[in-house]
Amino acid sequence: MKKSILISLVMHIVVVLFFVGINFIYPKKIEVPPRVILDVAIITDKGIKAKKADIKKQKKQKIKAVKKNIKHKKIVKKKTVKKKIIKKTKLKLNAQKKIKSKTIKQTKNKTISKKVLKDLKPKKTVVSDSNTKKNTFTKKKESKIINKVKYSPNKSKITQDLNQKITKDDLLILRNQIKQCWKVPAGITNASNLITKVKVELIPTGKVINAEIYQTSISLSNHFMKAMSESALRAILSDLCNPLKLPKEKYKQWKNIIITFDPKQMLN
Amino acid sequence: MKKLYLSIITLCSLIFNISHSETLEISITEGEVRKTNIAISEFYSSNDKTADIIKKINVVMNNNLMSSGLFQTFDKQAFMQKPNEMRFRPKFADWRPLNIEILVTGKVILVDDKFKIEMYVWDIIRQKQILSKRYMISGNSWRRLSHLMSDDIYTRVTGETGYFDSRILFVSEQRKNNHRIKKIAIMDLDGANIKYITNGRYIALTPRFSPDREHIAYMSYKKGIPSIYLHNIRNGQVKFLGKFKNMTYAPRFSPDGKKLIFSYAVSGRSNIWVMNIISGKFTQITNNTYIDTSPAYSPDGKNIVFTSNRNGSPQIYSMELSSGKVKRLTIGDGSYTTPVVSPRGDLIAFTKQSNGKFYIGVMNVDGTGERLISNSFLDEGPSFSPNGRTLIFFRNDIELGKTKLMTIDITGYNLREIKTPYGASDPNWSSLNKR
Numbered sequence: 001m002k003k004s005i006l007i008s009l010v011m012h013i014v015v016v017l018f019f020v021g022i023n024f025i026y027p028k029k030i031e032v033p034p035r036v037i038l039d040v041a042i043i044t045d046k047g048i049k050a051k052k053a054d055i056k057k058q059k060k061q062k063i064k065a066v067k068k069n070i071k072h073k074k075i076v077k078k079k080t081v082k083k084k085i086i087k088k089t090k091l092k093l094n095a096q097k098k099i100k101s102k103t104i105k106q107t108k109n110k111t112i113s114k115k116v117l118k119d120l121k122p123k124k125t126v127v128s129d130s131n132t133k134k135n136t137f138t139k140k141k142e143s144k145i146i147n148k149v150k151y152s153p154n155k156s157k158i159t160q161d162l163n164q165k166i167t168k169d170d171l172l173i174l175r176n177q178i179k180q181c182w183k184v185p186a187g188i189t190n191a192s193n194l195i196t197k198v199k200v201e202l203i204p205t206g207k208v209i210n211a212e213i214y215q216t217s218i219s220l221s222n223h224f225m226k227a228m229s230e231s232a233l234r235a236i237l238s239d240l241c242n243p244l245k246l247p248k249e250k251y252k253q254w255k256n257i258i259i260t261f262d263p264k265q266m267l268n
Numbered sequence: 269m270k271k272l273y274l275s276i277i278t279l280c281s282l283i284f285n286i287s288h289s290e291t292l293e294i295s296i297t298e299g300e301v302r303k304t305n306i307a308i309s310e311f312y313s314s315n316d317k318t319a320d321i322i323k324k325i326n327v328v329m330n331n332n333l334m335s336s337g338l339f340q341t342f343d344k345q346a347f348m349q350k351p352n353e354m355r356f357r358p359k360f361a362d363w364r365p366l367n368i369e370i371l372v373t374g375k376v377i378l379v380d381d382k383f384k385i386e387m388y389v390w391d392i393i394r395q396k397q398i399l400s401k402r403y404m405i406s407g408n409s410w411r412r413l414s415h416l417m418s419d420d421i422y423t424r425v426t427g428e429t430g431y432f433d434s435r436i437l438f439v440s441e442q443r444k445n446n447h448r449i450k451k452i453a454i455m456d457l458d459g460a461n462i463k464y465i466t467n468g469r470y471i472a473l474t475p476r477f478s479p480d481r482e483h484i485a486y487m488s489y490k491k492g493i494p495s496i497y498l499h500n501i502r503n504g505q506v507k508f509l510g511k512f513k514n515m516t517y518a519p520r521f522s523p524d525g526k527k528l529i530f531s532y533a534v535s536g537r538s539n540i541w542v543m544n545i546i547s548g549k550f551t552q553i554t555n556n557t558y559i560d561t562s563p564a565y566s567p568d569g570k571n572i573v574f575t576s577n578r579n580g581s582p583q584i585y586s587m588e589l590s591s592g593k594v595k596r597l598t599i600g601d602g603s604y605t606t607p608v609v610s611p612r613g614d615l616i617a618f619t620k621q622s623n624g625k626f627y628i629g630v631m632n633v634d635g636t637g638e639r640l641i642s643n644s645f646l647d648e649g650p651s652f653s654p655n656g657r658t659l660i661f662f663r664n665d666i667e668l669g670k671t672k673l674m675t676i677d678i679t680g681y682n683l684r685e686i687k688t689p690y691g692a693s694d695p696n697w698s699s700l701n702k703r
């Protein structure tokens with residue numbers, strides 16, 4: 001009798017220990033929030049990577065020229081983060097799928113739980129959603145995402161334009177602008193062969209941050225040459241020529257410009 | 269390790285980008301021909317005794333640069349900074365709203381009876397000092413110093429040699445009781461500082477500076493016979509060079525100042541002659557039956573230009589003195605007279621008469637590129653500025669009933685009158701003074 005009582009006691013203890021211990025061994029179950037149906041939920045490996053890169057490029061343009069080393073480090077870090085996020089999202093999506101498999105089949109859309117979105121948010125992943133207002137996100141978080149979504153299509157354009165070359169029209173506008181800023185010194189009316197090349201460094205707004213004489217056709221000890229080259233520098237640094245009218249999306253191509261000032265045509 | 273690989277790849281791509289980045293190149297072949305905006309601040313001084321001279325210098329410098337037609341000066345009332353605030357360096361941002369490009373500042377220090385003057389020229393756009401110069405003068409030479417400083421600014425900004433420190437010779441024509449008194453006078457370019465060389469008892473004409481501007485040669489009708497005189501500006505001595513009963517055109521100096529060239533008529537034929545001032549020897553340059561007149565040397569002394577009617581109407585010809593080879597330069601309608609070669613040797617200025625009007629024109633030394641830059645009822649006798657950029661000539665103003673002196677840029681812009689107390693004619697521009 002005693003034996004059976006002991007066995008039953010031990011068994012009870014084992015059962016109690018099992019249920020208590022299992023909580024320590026296994027993590028708590030995911031609390032599944034109410035279902036949110038998202039129209040478009042592209043959380044593919046490629047999509048995230050592309051959008052991430054786009055955001056970074058736009059930021060770069062805003063902050064002038066960002067050093068590439070730093071950028072690369074960030075990319076590496078973010079890539080590792082992305083991988084973790086993707087794993088997590090996959091796991092959690094699977095969990096969701098199990099629970100809400102019926103609704104998923106009906107809508108044929110991918111769903112993302114609040115928890116998943118909360119996890120994604122601080123790690124700056126992009127979730128495009130037309131029904132974001134319906135979500136329970138805070139307003140700040142919402143606006144952040146919307147902004148990201150808004151920027152993303154432009155960025156893809158910018159990346160395309162960066163590869164485009166500056167057109168003849170772009171150069172014509174630029175030439176006309178500089179022409180108006182250049183006050184040709186009186187001395188050159190009778191002096192030919194006074195050509196000055198000016199090296200100009202610009203920031204994305206089109207403002208000249210540095211201009212220096214790169215080359216002159218004759219020595220700067222010549223009074224005419226000196227006056228000529230200085231007039232060229234004055235032109236490029238004048239208020240009328242700052243900022244220069246250049247297509248901002250093609251900044252990479254006009255970051256540095258060499259401008260040749262040749263008054264020969266004026267002599268004729 | 270992964271990080272290491274990634275950083276190596278990044279570095280390689282950076283190097284690749286730099287080596288393959290193409291710099292955009294564009295060419296600007298046209299600009300604006302506009303005046304340079306210049307602000308000439310009164311110079312700073314801690315001594316009240318210098319206040320008067322500072323104001324005078326400022327006025328002359330402003331007038332000089334403004335009259336050149338290449339600068340736009342500004343009223344000092346518009347200046348944001350005062351002289352004492354710019355003792356060391358101006359605040360460039362204060363000058364940009366006025367669109368000032370060049371700023372002139374300076375200091376005046378009284379040392380015993382002399383003035384030590386420091387001038388600084390600033391490029392407002394480049395935010396840089398482009399000229400600093402120190403001068404030492406006595407009180408009465410402030411005007412000349414103003415011209416010198418104006419020249420320094422002009423040269424530094426335009427690249428051209430300045431010409432404000434030059435003088436003008438002319439014939440003053442004063443009317444008295446229906447009688448015209450003609451005197452030879454000398455003045456600064458701005459019309460100030462007039463001095464009379466002759467007293468007006470005899471008609472004096474066609475004054476010409478020697479290249480060193482130490483002497484003046486002129487014609488005088490003493491006792492009714494045209495004679496040439498040489499006047500020394502420094503000591504006032506007058507040397508009689510000879511009587512020329514049939515002289516048809518006034519003499520001009522050779523570039524070395526040792527010879528005079530003129531035209532002289534012998535038995536109805538006008539030819540060109542050269543007189544050696546030192547030896548008194550005459551050399552005949554042309555010998556023909558036509559009327560060769562108004563000769564002038566080229567700056568190198570190797571060629572002369574003159575007017576001749578050998579092909580009908582008076583036209584301009586050039587002659588190489590070594591070979592005697594003559595070339596016709598003008599082919600236009602009308603008559604061309606009084607040719608003079610620019611001190612640069614690139615242009616010839618002349619008077620043209622056509623369809624009842626007189627013109628002042630310029631052309632290349634080979635006769636091409638003729639441009640008429642002024643016209644009126646009577647414009648005549650051009651003379652080049654020392655830098656060859658401006659011309660002075662005289663104009664007969666019918667409304668006023670007097671002749672006056674005019675300057676004009678060789679481009680045809682900036683026609684200005686130089687005010688003189690009486691009528692003025694036959695101007696001659698000196699070379700620059702030796703510093």
